[in-house]
Amino acid sequence: MTSGWVSCLDILLYPGDFRMLSDVTCVVATPTALGQLVQCPYSSAMNMLGRLRSLLGREKGEGRETRERQTQAGLQPQCKTTRKKWSRRWYRASKEPPPTPTRLTKKQVKQKVESLTTQLQVMTAQRNDLRDRLILVTEGSLDNRPYHRPNPFYEKLKMEHQQVMSDLQNFENENWEASQKLSELTKEKIFLCDLQSRLLMEQSQLKKKLDMLRQEKENLLEDWVLLKQHLGDLQVLSKDQEETSDLQNQQQQEQQRMEERLQSLLKQRELVTQQKNLALKLQHHLTVSQMSTLYEN
Incomplete structure (x- = not known):
């Protein structure tokens, strides 16, 4: 009884001497000990429970500190003195007759x-x-206690807790998915913002080019109007030139005709001159011949 497992029956039977159990590592609540605990008076039971708590507290290191203090003070350990008392009381309890x-x-x-x-x-x-x-300290869960009867309220609360935890897990998963979608949408938004800025820059450049083309168009229209005016003037000049050229052609034709006629007249004159000369020669020959004939006659 000085070490290892100690039953509550020993503590109930020998409540004054349980301090000798200095090396107790665990206390077992057996059915016999619990029956004795129920049959004993309330004050003694409370004292026993208090001693049991002190024993459990000594298991955490309180008894070791008490023994160290006694050793430092030079006192004899209490367990040695109480062993003799326990043996005497055990002997007296066995010899005394039971109360009537x-x-x-x-x-x-x-x-x-x-x-x-x-x-x-x-x-x-x-x-x-x-x-x-x-049980909560040793096992970590209250479901491992002996003669555990399921409490419907506790089971319902446990199911609700599981449902809430599953909903929380689902909510965390949905939150993670939403965060992933949000990050993707954020990336897409950044890409679209960059694309929009590029499109705006291209639009501004195209607008500048359009303004330049409009200015060039206006300049070309002005040039076209000027060219149209010059073309009209040139058409008028060409018409005048055509008219003058027609007159010149007519004059040239008339001149050519006159020259041709003059040439023909000159030729006719030469012919007439030749004929006249020939006629003169013939007349001279004729006169000469007549003269000769006359002389011959």
Whole structure:
């Protein structure tokens, strides 16, 4: 009983000597010990529960500090002194005869039963609380406790908690997907903004080119009007030149005709001159011949 596992029955049977259990590592709540705990009075049970809590606290290191203080003070450990007391009390308890039960009235029995029932309820609640704390510390979950009866409210709350956690997970997944879509939309927005800025720059450049082309068109229209005017003037001049050229052609033709006629007249004159000369020659020959004939006659 000085080390290892200790039953609550030992603590219930020997409540004054459980301080000797300096090397206890765990306390087991057996059914026999719990029955003894229920049958004992409320004050002694509370004292036992307090001692059990102190024992559990000593497991965390409080007992070691007490022993260190006793060693530093030069005192003898209490476990050695209480072993003799425990052995004596065990011997006396085995030798003493059991107490004779006293008869109680129905009212006293009823009151006793009611008080014991109340004490039992309180101690049961405290036991459940301590057991839940112990299981929560050792196992990490309250579902591993013995004789666990499923609470419908707890099960419903657990299902709601699971549903809420699943909804939260779905919401986180949806949030992650939405963040991914948002990042993609942000990238697309940046790309579209860059594209829009480029299009605006190209539009401004095209507008400048359009203004330049319009200015060139206006200049060309002005040049075209001037050229049209020059063309009209040239057409008028060409008409005048054509008319003058026609007159010149007519004059040239008339001149040619006159020259041809003059040539023909000159030729006719030469012919007439030749004929006249010939006629003169013939007349001279004729006269000569007549003269000769006359002389011959």
